[in-house]
Amino acid sequence: MAPDPGPAISVLxxxxxxxxxxxxxxxxxxxxxxxxxxxxxxVIQVVMGG
Structure with a gap:
């Protein structure tokens, strides 16, 4: 039996x-x-290399 994935998380x-x-x-x-x-x-600083 697969483990319970937990609640769904909305992603933007x-x-x-x-x-x-x-x-x-x-x-x-x-x-x-x-x-x-x-x-x-x-997140923006990391993805834009700052």
Missing amino acids: QLRIALRGLSPPVWRRVLVPEHLTFGRLHN
């Missing part, structure tokens, strides 16, 4: 782009919908 897909650059620089990330702005800031 974000497209994060830096404006004014050629070629365009952007990332697509998946984050849980309950993520705080502070933690979202950390």
Whole structure:
């Protein structure tokens, strides 16, 4: 018998782009919908290399 996967988690897909650059620089990330702005800031820093 497979283990119980637990409650479903809603996920948001974000497209994060830096404006004014050629070629365009952007990332697509998946984050849980309950993520705080502070933690979202950390995710953006990591995925954009900052």
